[in-house]
Amino acid sequence: MRKGRPASRQGETGAASRAPFLKGLGLIKFLCMALLLLNLLVLGGILFSSQGIGGHRLKSGQVRELEAKITALQKENQRLYRSIMNFRNDQRAQERLVREHLGWARDDEVMIEFYVPGRSFQPAAP
Numbered sequence: 640m641r642k643g644r645p646a647s648r649q650g651e652t653g654a655a656s657r658a659p660f661l662k663g664l665g666l667i668k669f670l671c672m673a674l675l676l677l678n679l680l681v682l683g684g685i686l687f688s689s690q691g692i693g694g695h696r697l698k699s700g701q702v703r704e705l706e707a708k709i710t711a712l713q714k715e716n717q718r719l720y721r722s723i724m725n726f727r728n729d730q731r732a733q734e735r736l737v738r739e740h741l742g743w744a745r746d747d748e749v750m751i752e753f754y755v756p757g758r759s760f761q762p763a764a765p
Contacts, residue, residue: 685691726732744750
């Protein structure tokens, strides 16, 4: 027989040295499962919440629509600006606008207005 520890104690020592390792392994398994669950919750939030991918696509579409409206309004503003500048600088454009909208005529002209049935009659201001 060998000197040293008895055979029964050797088996206990091996099991006793494995106990902290097994406890640590259980803790690692628990943390992995908790992190996996947390990842699944975050993934679900990204995919299905209003602030996730669907919400981002919706907001991106709205941004594109608004940018298109802004571009159209900028073009309209440029057209109106040119029209205003033309009106300020062109005497004929001013006269044409006054004649069309106010119904004015020159001293040597005669204005003839036609009555259209179904429309109210509003005489032009002198």
